[in-house]
Amino acid sequence: MQIDLGKIYHNAQALVARLSERGISVTGVTKATLGLPEIADAWLRAGVSGLGDSRIENVNTLRRANVVAAVTLIRSPMLSQVDQVVALADVSLNTELEVIRRLSGAAQKVNRTHGVVLMVELGDLREGIMPELLENTVAEVLRLPNISLEGIGANLACRSGVSPDAKNMAELSFLTDSIEAKFGIIINIVSGGNSANLDWALSGAETGRINNLRLGEALLLGCEPLHRKIIKGLYPDAITLVAEVIESKEKPSKPWGDIAQSAFGEVTQFEDVGSRNQSILAIGRQDVDPDGLTPPQEITILGASSDHLVIDSSKSATRLNVGGEVSFQLNYSALLRAMTSPYVSKVIKR
Ligand SMILES: *Cc1c(COP(=O)(O)O)cnc(C)c1O
Numbered sequence: 001m002q003i004d005l006g007k008i009y010h011n012a013q014a015l016v017a018r019l020s021e022r023g024i025s026v027t028g029v030t031k032a033t034l035g036l037p038e039i040a041d042a043w044l045r046a047g048v049s050g051l052g053d054s055r056i057e058n059v060n061t062l063r064r065a066n067v068v069a070a071v072t073l074i075r076s077p078m079l080s081q082v083d084q085v086v087a088l089a090d091v092s093l094n095t096e097l098e099v100i101r102r103l104s105g106a107a108q109k110v111n112r113t114h115g116v117v118l119m120v121e122l123g124d125l126r127e128g129i130m131p132e133l134l135e136n137t138v139a140e141v142l143r144l145p146n147i148s149l150e151g152i153g154a155n156l157a158c159r160s161g162v163s164p165d166a167k168n169m170a171e172l173s174f175l176t177d178s179i180e181a182k183f184g185i186i187i188n189i190v191s192g193g194n195s196a197n198l199d200w201a202l203s204g205a206e207t208g209r210i211n212n213l214r215l216g217e218a219l220l221l222g223c224e225p226l227h228r229k230i231i232k233g234l235y236p237d238a239i240t241l242v243a244e245v246i247e248s249k250e251k252p253s254k255p256w257g258d259i260a261q262s263a264f265g266e267v268t269q270f271e272d273v274g275s276r277n278q279s280i281l282a283i284g285r286q287d288v289d290p291d292g293l294t295p296p297q298e299i300t301i302l303g304a305s306s307d308h309l310v311i312d313s314s315k316s317a318t319r320l321n322v323g324g325e326v327s328f329q330l331n332y333s334a335l336l337r338a339m340t341s342p343y344v345s346k347v348i349k350r
Pocket residue numbers: 029031054074075093155193194195196214215216217218225
């Protein structure tokens with residue numbers, strides 16, 4: 001995998017600038033990169049206000065690399081990890097009082113203050129406190145020692161594809177105002193969502209109280225996740241996957257013999273289109289989501305098993321040779337898996 005830090009920096013800088021005009025700061029979400037410090041550093045230079053990751057292990061990676069930034073754990077902490085969360089993260093996104101009580105206990109033990117952002121359910125039905133119960137939760141949180149209520153937030157378009165829009169964002173603004181009025185406090189962070197919020201945030205619509213977005217995909221892949229459109233002026237190829245050819249042969253296009261399921265349960269209808277240039281790349285489902293790869297124009301992906309990606313390169317002007325390389329663009333799913341595979345080396349171009 002090749003990571004072009006110049007393009008990574010450019011994507012972040014462009015979004016930070018456009019969102020800052022709308023009064024919105026950016027938390028750079030590193031989870032798809034497993035908390036890769038070089039990317040985090042590039043984002044910080046580009047002006048993100050802080051970093052976020054869903055896994056405390058990745059936060060630990062950032063800390064051990066001496067990345068200096070406010071770090072938010074963006075998945076509700078596991079009870080079994082509260083001590084680590086307090087030690088490593090400045091803030092965490094939360095929905096369960098039981099967890100926040102335990103964070104409070106852990107923070108008291110080490111004499112620290114841990115920041116909490118309460119997540120509100122706005123319809124996507126993943127994490128979040130039901131809006132009508134937010135007030136009660138706030139009242140409890142404000143009583144807990146060594147916990148500071150830093151903000152409220154929401155997350156949409158992840159589980160059910162519910163789009164952020166004027167209506168649900170106005171609800172989050174309204175909840176912010178009413179919590180402030182009821183408790184006489186100031187809510188610093190109103191974190192409206194993720195990359196799926198960009199259409200809304202950059203549309204010129206009223207942004208209300210929303211002053212932060214948590215962005216991963218848009219910064220890494222230059223696209224918004226609702227319709228997977230490339231965001232104007234951003235690079236979709238800041239990260240590419242390069243795979244090596246291990247077999248290259250002329251083969252028939254139609255398999256022979258009695259056909260049942262393939263290794264991953266697919267049953268394919270094969271058409272006989274004659275003899276083709278077929279190559280195998282040394283990468284498979286253990287390393288990447290093959291459905292999330294975009295090959296160069298002259299190449300078609302034919303299939304994938306655990307360790308093999310089979311391609312047709314008949315349209316290529318030059319024959320692919322053993323030892324040759326093919327480079328792909330990745331979608332989020334392919335990126336996530338490739339970053340997580342220990343077999344895929346991460347080569348950083350500065
Ligand atoms: C993953 C995640 C994000 C970032 O999402 P992108 O679509 O990559 O921008 C933001 N917030 C939460 C809670 C997440 O889990």
